[in-house]
Amino acid sequence: MVDDPFENMLAQMDRAEEYADVDHGVFERLKHPERTLKVTLPVELESGEVEVFEGYRCQFDSARGPFKGGVRFHPSVTQREVEALAGWMTWKTALVDLPYGGAKGGVICEPKDLTERDLERLTRRYTEGIRRMIGPEVDVPAPDMNTNPQTMAWMMDTYSMYEGYSVPQVVTGKPLEIGGTPGRVEATGRGVSLVTERLFEYLDRDLSDATVAVQGFGNVGSNAARLLDEAGANVVATSDVSGAAYDPDGLDVAALGAHVDAGGLIEEYVAGEIRGGASAADSRWDDPDAITNAELLTLDVDVLIPAAVEGVITADNVDDLRASAIVEAANGPTTVAADEVLTERDVQVVPDILANAGGVIVSYLEWVQNAQEFSWPLETVNAELERRIGTAFDETIEQYDAKGLPDLRTAAYTLALERTATAHEYRGLFP
Known part of the structure; x- marks a missing residue:
């Protein structure tokens, strides 16, 4: 049994390699995250105590576009978990054919033990810690476990304060009033x-x-x-x-x-x-x-x-x-x-x-709307979500049936790996 989430993700990749049309050298590159940042986050709590938290941001692969992935607050967060989740985001965005790579972030904490003010200070401190890594054309965080639109509002505001102007497209999953899109929460x-x-x-x-x-x-x-x-x-x-x-x-x-x-x-x-x-x-x-x-x-x-x-x-x-x-x-x-x-x-x-790709699909739609300074009604967002996830489902089934693959996971990974590998092959190696 594979208990390590990162090893589990690698094992899922290995199961698909024999069916995917991917050069073995490129395949080996796909097993390694581009970078992972660990940040130390001292926070003065509302109680007056100072507690030191640890956080991470992993950027797994950017061959297809800017990094994309959520931020979770949970006691079980580890570097290996964050790296696995960033890998899964890479394959997810490729499978549903979004112009993104995969990323993930996390802070080791128990949100239930923190006040609203504590969570705001922790979020702002974490955002400052990773802000050199993120940006609307670089890496776009979103909500995940125990984070929500309010968390994204604090992240956006913190990043914007350093930039000197409002940058709504630096995160997705925001409240509607500051550039969020209807339909993102659900x-x-x-x-x-x-x-x-x-x-x-x-x-x-x-x-x-x-x-x-x-x-x-x-x-x-x-x-x-x-x-x-x-x-x-x-x-x-x-x-x-x-x-x-x-x-x-x-x-x-x-x-x-x-x-x-x-x-x-x-x-x-x-x-x-x-x-x-x-x-x-x-x-x-x-x-x-x-x-x-x-x-x-x-x-x-x-x-x-x-x-x-x-x-x-x-x-x-x-x-x-x-x-x-x-x-x-x-x-x-x-x-x-x-x-x-x-x-x-x-x-x-x-x-x-x-x-579970619906979240990143609608995050992409929010990001596009922010870049255009335009917004779509809920009906348009939901229709586009249904179209994109339906297309990905049909392509996975077609791969599964046409190649006689052992299961739907292998079919999905085959598509995602081929799309990501093709991007790497076109771009080559620098320098």
Whole structure:
């Protein structure tokens, strides 16, 4: 089993090499990030104490264009994780054919232990630490785990203060009032929902009443669950750090979403302590059962959507998985060892670099609008998201079927590696 996320990404690349039309020398270049910066971030907290945080920014590959990738705040952030995520961003942007390379950033911290003022100071300090690396034509950060439009507003403002004028296109995922685009917040979840619908069409199955389990009810998981629920699917389970809720007859996704939006936890919802102006009696559904996150992964459902962190489907639990298909809303949720078992069992896995690409697609649209000093309505943004992620899905399926590849991940990597390698071959080596 590969526990290191970076080694897991390299192993995924290696599985695709024999099928990809890529020179081996170029392929070896693609395994190495261009640069990684580690920054030390002393921050005076609102309590008066000074705490020293550590952060990273990895720029993986720029052959196809400026670096692009989110920034996450989480206690588990490591340099290897950030480098793996930057690699996955490289393949993701290539697969959906955006003029970007891949990057990722992270700060080791526990956001729940910090005040709003602490988070602002930490964000500004981190932005100052990496500002020589970023820029609208160089590297464009975006939100990721535990960061949001407010975080991006602080990053944009900090960068702009050093430049001496407003530079909205230095980040994406901003509030609408300072250059954000409608549809960005829910874009990744919308992409997951669209890809799930396309998968069911490909498999000639009806999504209506299909059972879905969503591990992780954050921004991505909650929006994917809501949109799939609206499309007729039956979301029977979801989870957060406090635990998981399961109802074989289906969860009240709208009520659960309102509860979480009001700051509630799933364990409270299961116990009937519903926030957001609702009460247990308001729910159209029966009270769900409490299960663990581990149990959620093994439910007998039509679709499992891991939407939390990487490395949750492993050699240790893959034999217990009973889902008919898996759509990876999180980055790197499946290890290579587990992948091999799922392929042998003919379980279709839509890989992360395709399934969760909605966020970077709409980030690209925001970046383009900022550069043009122009904006599009939500309908245009959503239509372009659907077109681009649909095209990427169709191209992946065509590659999978035409070449008789072992799984959809290999098909997606083959396309992404070939596109990135071609850019390297055209550009050559400098000097």
